[in-house]
Amino acid sequence: MAAVRTSGERTTNRLAIVLVLIITMIFLAPIYWIASTAFKPRNLATTIPPTIVFTPEISPFVKLFTKRSQLRAPPTQEEYEAAPWWERLVFDGGEKVVRSGRGEVQLSGYPSRFMNSLIVAITSTVLAVGMGTFTAYGFSRFKVKGEQDLLFFILSTRMLPPVVVAIPMFLMYRAVGLNDTHWGLIILYTAFNLSFAVWLMKGFIDEIPKEYEEAALVDGYTRMQAFFKIVLPEAATGIAATAVFCFITAWNEYAFALIMTNRRAQTAPPFIPSQVGSGLPDWTVIASGTLLFLLPVAIFTFLLRNHLLRGMSFGAIRK
């Protein structure tokens, strides 16, 4: 049924839209800043006032992925013409790509840091959501002695600012050899996300009527089968939401990654700003690294958007 609108309401409506657009622009401004800087020539990156109109370049991304050094002298005509297109872009910036003795292009630290981020964030998300779902199911469906206390205890692990425990954690990690390892960060992020996953999933599982499982139990299934065949599909929305939050937390975590890792297992967040200090800061490279770093979360959230937006579908249960 379409509601009748007066002209006054229409004006208010338009004002609201304008307001929403302004707020959206404010929130998108930093993203625009990073995205535009990532495609700028180096000399335009730090101009005051900022350059808005420019010819986009791909060179920051080439620089992001390659190890480079300063050119003492400009390349010879031969060298320049022998180089592939992307290497010429580096030459244009007054640098050259570092090659190994056999002439292989040396990669920068970024790709391996990016892979580390993926490994750590995905593994810890799977672990946290998986264990969290089982734990939440247990709390939701069975009588657990001291349930309220246990749930509070689980939540209380999040009440401390994590950085407070950074130094003892570092000492312990060093003692058991977990510092600068993938598993070290995975365990840390899993532990950190688990309490959150338990609480969030408990809410979602509580919403699933237990008659569904009871029906499956009478129909000849074990509780485990009922869990996988009935509860998990019904909890998909909750699992998606929890996974997105856990992934974002693990993906973006900076402080522990900075303290616990330095090379082998270092993730992208501590690596990207560390590039500011090596040689002359090249803001276009930092921006391109940051832009690429934003993509996985954006893609992950985009893929799960239907689950995140869809309400729980309880069409077939009558209360």
Place this chain on the structure above:
Amino acid sequence: MAQIDIQNVQKFFGQLQVLKNLNLTIADGEFVVMLGQSGGGKTTALRAIAGLESVTSGKILINGTEVQDRKAADRDIAFVFQSFSLYPHMNVRENISFPLRAVRMNATERDKAVNEVAEILQIAEHLNRKPSALSGGDMQRVAIARALVRRPQALLMDEPLGVLDAKLREQMRAEIKRLHIARGSTSVYVTHDQIEAMSLADRIVILHDGVLQQVGAPDEVYLHPTNLFVAKFVGSPVMNVNGARIEGNSVTLTGADASFGFPDDALARVRGTQADLALGARPEAVLLEHQPTEGYLEVETTNIEPLGSHDIVDVRLGHTVLRARTASGFVQGQGQKVWARLDPAQTHFFDTATGLNLRGAN
């Protein structure tokens, strides 16, 4: 098909006892309805038979085998929930075949069984739809189909019509009865609706506060309630129950200013009892006449409920009110003088302290 025996079953939820020494035998092919108020223990009893609830003590036997310690999956019974409990992420065919997939029946046989049961329940055209796209009645048909497809030992139903509207409920009631007659499966049905119980049951089991009150055929329960609870719970409108005093052959109701004469044999069983008595008479046991008649007392009509096939007339006798069932249009309006009598053959005397019917089961 199976016989179900419940022997000395007790069930506690913490301190609260919800089943008190329950004993019941449900014969093979019988349709038993458990009737009672909410919190009476009927659903707990049903869930205990299904294995969804453990019993604190006592035995449950299906076909002579003790099952009280077995998992629900191993009891070979089917359960229909009040909420239907259709899996929203599966379509109707997947829902119905779900129990068959548990026993890994092959796909051809499975499809055959699903099609057959869908045919019986007239939901064949919905097989590829999601449950959320169905009407309430069809959801319930799917739930029953899912229960029947496996040909279980017994079919347990927990208020399966509770959420449907009145008209659909009546229709589904008839369908369930037809299905029971056709398949002859042992069925246990829980409801708080006494009309549903009367119309479906071979035998009605009335539970109150976890105690079995009476087991009997619908007419037996209606005509010969063993106690006040059953008397008041079964029958609509509710039985008239009034305190009563007996002097000689006259019975005076509390608050009434005159007494009814009763024949000797009607009072024989209550003679000599010291208990405080309550008299119970269903509306059809309150007889009305337009003219002064021998043995009738003068009363005044206070309210009339015309129900089409008959009327329910409230009549005032002193300070007490009796509800009478009359032919429709028998009394024209309020404030009329009519003459009333109680039919001794349909009158019950209860001990108000114990609630027991003192006339026994005659």
